[in-house]
Amino acid sequence: MDDRLIAKQVKRGNTEAFRLLVVRYERPIFSFLQSFGFNSEDINDIAQEVFLRGFKSIASFDDSKASFATWIFTIAKNYALNQKKNYAYIHELNDQVLIENYQIENQEAENVQADSKHHLSQALARIPERFRNAIAFSFLKELSIKDIAKIEDVAEGTVKSRVHRGKIMLRELLSVKAGEQV
Amino acid sequence: MTNQTEEINQIKEKIAWELPLTEEEQAICIHSKECQALILQLDYLNAQLSTHFSVNVPEGFCNAVMNKIYGEAVYKPSSDDRILDFLSRLLGYQWIEAPVLIGGLIFAIPNLFRTFFAVFIPLGI
Numbered sequence: 001m002d003d004r005l006i007a008k009q010v011k012r013g014n015t016e017a018f019r020l021l022v023v024r025y026e027r028p029i030f031s032f033l034q035s036f037g038f039n040s041e042d043i044n045d046i047a048q049e050v051f052l053r054g055f056k057s058i059a060s061f062d063d064s065k066a067s068f069a070t071w072i073f074t075i076a077k078n079y080a081l082n083q084k085k086n087y088a089y090i091h092e093l094n095d096q097v098l099i100e101n102y103q104i105e106n107q108e109a110e111n112v113q114a115d116s117k118h119h120l121s122q123a124l125a126r127i128p129e130r131f132r133n134a135i136a137f138s139f140l141k142e143l144s145i146k147d148i149a150k151i152e153d154v155a156e157g158t159v160k161s162r163v164h165r166g167k168i169m170l171r172e173l174l175s176v177k178a179g180e181q182v
Numbered sequence: 183m184t185n186q187t188e189e190i191n192q193i194k195e196k197i198a199w200e201l202p203l204t205e206e207e208q209a210i211c212i213h214s215k216e217c218q219a220l221i222l223q224l225d226y227l228n229a230q231l232s233t234h235f236s237v238n239v240p241e242g243f244c245n246a247v248m249n250k251i252y253g254e255a256v257y258k259p260s261s262d263d264r265i266l267d268f269l270s271r272l273l274g275y276q277w278i279e280a281p282v283l284i285g286g287l288i289f290a291i292p293n294l295f296r297t298f299f300a301v302f303i304p305l306g307i
Contacts, residue, residue, distance in 0.1 A: 026243055030239050034235060034237050052251060171223055
């Protein structure tokens, strides 16, 4: 069933229809919020608030202007940015991720994996927000380059450029990290 | 030698930007360790990012969202509630005291005179 039809149903008062949209977008919203460096508990709270806000403001969703994906991700982006300003996540990130990732002990292989995940989280937190968002959005199959351009309010070419530049930055940051360890 | 280094740098730039390589460039790339290392690095990064962004949604998340939505939607104030709510908010303002007092006086003073002329004078008190 098309997102637009579901949204129309919700607008007409069929609250239960919104469940379909939550199921459809919960995973991509979680994935996107992951790029901000929030811990898993906060991601859960923020994602819930994003859907709640989406439901409350469904009347303002105009399907002639944007797709539902574009609309809900714009809400998610703005709310996540707002939340990030309120909490000093970047500074806390080291400790949080260390605690989360090092809970699994005595399993070397898993530790190596956790370590690389930790470095990637750190590197993502260090690159400028516009590049990080572009990378995160580009890994979501629910969004096309056109959708991302609308959410970020830039040209499609700029999105592609941000994705590639972001990856170059990440690669450099990760190779510096690898160099430090050697 | 310098030309080849330049060529490899250009190819590396293209790889980094994920631009398509020509057949000639691909042939150079196959024999260049630098290019291959870069391709491997980028593939590894993409794989890492792909894993990083594929998160599991906690069980019951959707129900939690819907419960929140229903929780907020359950209380729909009736029109009576809205009038009472409006009055209590209106009377909560400090500035409302003066207009209420003036309004009361406007109503009370003429009524006082009316009572005086209509009741006490005819009785001759």
